[in-house]
Amino acid sequence: MKELFEKKQDWTEAEVQQIEYNMLKGILGCRSVEAVEAAITYASYLNFTGITNGNYPVFLNILTVRNHAVIDALLGTRDPFLFMSSIQPNYFIVATCFSILTKYRKAEIYPKTLGIILGVFQTTYNSPLDGYKIYPPTVADVNALGKHLNEEKGQDDLLNRSILDILDKLASLEGQNVDEDMEDLAVHAHNIRNNFFDSKKRLVDIIPEVLLRLEPNLEKDVMPRQRKPLAEVEGAARAAGSGAETNG
DSSP, rough: HHHHSSSSOOHHHHHHHHHHHHHHHHHHHSSSSSHHHHHHHHHHHHHOOOOTTTHHHHHHHTTOOOOOHHHHHHHHHHGGGGGTSOOOOOOOHHHHHHHHHHHHHHSSSSSHHHHHHHHHHHHHHHHHHHHHHHOOOHHHHHHHHHOOOTTGGGSSHHEEEEHHHHHHHTTTTTOOOOOOHHHOOOOOHHHHHHHHHHHHGGGGGGHHHHHOOOOOOOOOOOOOOOOOOOHHHHHHHHHHHHHHHHHO
């Protein structure tokens, strides 16, 4: 048992790499208060510098963090839908955004996160054919997008309107005679949109039910510690110090 309590002096390169990997995973996964605070700090930095063609891979990693405090720090006071307007969408960005939608269950995704992703799609598919050349969505991608429609809120909801607008753009690809995949995509997008507007139909009629299930036992966000102004903390420390001297 003694060996278990002895401090290890020498670490192999593989062990160091594993420790670094675990630390990075902890920050991006935000499994501890310290990890959340680190992610918030970096998210604030990205908000200050802006998203560029050089840092967007790290930005996408931050976007995948399931913590609303981190996303709030990433956005600041910016409009989620306009957040990605400063850089040109590419295949990697759009593919990652679709994968994020796939990972989240229906109604689980933080609205601001969804707003950023929809802003990416609106920019990419503003000219549907050009957007299709950047990233050709699959039927599964369209399902991942359509499942986040909120039937209870109707078409007046901002997020719903944005999703429906993107589906409408993808549906306009029907009849372009490029390939069968594009035709299938366009028809499916059209059907999801129509099912949403038709009160006699439901999304479950066109999107697999397993994608529309809600998860009741979601993990709660790990919150950062409450931050106080430096002057207040220093004042409290001085008061505590003088109190200790008096008691001594």
